[in-house]
Amino acid sequence: MSTLVRSEADADPEYWPGIANVPSGPRNKVAAALAEKIFAAAVNRLQLRVVYDDGTVLGAPGGGPRPEMRIHRPADFFARLGDNGLIGLGEAYMAQDWTASDLTEVMQVFAAQAAHLVPVPLQKLRGLYLPKPPRKERNTKVNTRSNISRHYDLSNDLFKLFLDDTMSYSSALFDANGPQLLDARWDDLPEAQQRKVDRLLDQADVGEGTRVLEIGTGWGELAIRAARRGATVVSVTLSSEQKELAERRIADAGLSDRVTVELKDYRAVEGQFDAIVSVEMIEAVGYEYWGVYFQTIDRLLAPDGRVAIQAITMPHERMMVTRRSYTWIHKYIFPGGFIPSVRAIEDITDRYTSLRVRERLSMGDHYAQTLRLWEERFLAHTDDVSELGFDQVFQRMWQFYLCYSRAGFQSGYLDVQQLIFDRRP
Structure with a gap:
């Protein structure tokens, strides 16, 4: 010892x-x-x-x-x-x-x-x-709420300081026909976040009368944009802070009659949906529960429905080597999480579900630039972060997290994919 x-x-x-x-x-x-x-x-x-x-x-x-x-x-x-x-x-x-x-x-x-x-x-x-993942951080139904809360319930005001007005906490999709990606500016970010959401909704065929399930509410942007298309949305989250702000934003948009936000584990959802959409939620599911995650989606999806998932991914060989590791990210940022490979997703859906990957888009370079803009914004608001009660150690931790993540995408160690599933034979 x-x-x-x-x-x-x-x-x-x-x-x-x-x-x-x-x-x-x-x-x-x-x-x-x-x-x-x-x-x-x-x-x-x-x-x-x-x-x-x-x-x-x-x-x-x-x-x-x-x-x-x-x-x-x-x-x-x-x-x-x-x-x-x-x-x-x-x-x-x-x-x-x-x-x-x-x-x-x-x-x-x-x-x-x-x-x-x-x-x-x-x-x-x-x-x-090397240390092993604590049993209390396994994503059982009992533990998952605590794991999610440790990150997403830090403070809505903290996230507001470095996210754009859409409050989107996932990779944006910048305009390939516009300015060069490496020149992306802060003013480009809201439109790029909406472009990401709209592409997922397009691929999932979300429109008038569509019954949509969103797994992982975030702060409500996807649910708002789906409802504006005429869809009825059920969105589930385990973050009370996110639920509160998402519901406020949905109400301000005049869409409370079309969107229901529930504080609920995805495994507890019932019903049937024409489209199921989930943005960077699978990373929080945990290696041992990916099968349950996709089986739940399969159970809830209508016969002719579609699934659109945005997922951070890593090479399969590295995933296999590190799948039982306990990392700095687990300890300080995302307890219980683990990043899948595309191969693992395809293997699990092939083996345990009727879902099949129909199309995917790689956008790792877009995440690197999203993280760059977040870091710049965070560092520009350090006095405000301090006023919220977050000390210098926290601020160094958060900067390390943003830079550590961006480095993964810039090096090619990490990617982010939009994956579209249906039940095509």
Whole structure:
């Protein structure tokens, strides 16, 4: 067992124990030394410049510009890395053990080589020394409400600070015929979010008289746009904060007679629907429950109905390797979640349901730019975030989350897909 010592970070030990306290003890000393060797060997193969405050520099030979990672407290940094692997990397950033010239660019270098950072023999032993997902975070009917609440019930006012007026918390779809994607601006985001929603509704054939089920309400934008087409919408969420604001927005749009928002687990829904739409909800379902998720959709879908799902995805091989891992994202951002591969979705629907993927659209580059705009907006409102009661450790955590995610899409480690299903033989 590791013992703990206080960190120099500005972290409340009661609220941020993993940041305020640094692992220590004989076992951690060995783990930290091994982590330092693995880190140095990996960095010396990467197009990354790592600078210690004492002047030590690591990085692959060669010139040219490259992102810079600066390590301020190496003992703490490697103690965390040795104790918790990549969880420790994120915690070390939250504790300011290291900083970066461009956090996204640094994380992109790591993401692009994620499968090769740790030697293969040690990868095979990961289950022996890395933490496992807590049983209390498995997405059972009992646990799921708590998992969702920990993220989505943080504060509607917090999300308003970095989301656009549509309150859409998922990848936008920018105009391929308009300005270049990399030049996307904040003013482009609301239209791009509506374009994403409209494409899903179009593909699901949502129109006058359509009975729509939305799994995962968000803050109501999709339900509003479906209702404006003449559809009747049932939208389910497990976030009380989202339900409250979504209902207010729906009422302000004059559509309360067409939309019902229910605080309900998707597994408890009854009825039959012509279209079922779900935007970036499957990631919160959990690896063990994907079969139940799609079987539920299959049960609720009318015979000639269609399903439109927007899902973050990862390569199948990486999904299989990491499916039982406990990560920084689980611990601090999305407890109980896991990102599927397209192959896993197709295999599960083929095996357990009558649903078949009819069409899909890859839009990972669009998510990278969506996240860039969110990060810029978040950083521009840090004083407002503080006024809401979120401290500096939280703000570093949130920036790490946005940059970590964007790096995944920019490197190609992550993608986001719009998948359309029907019951075509």
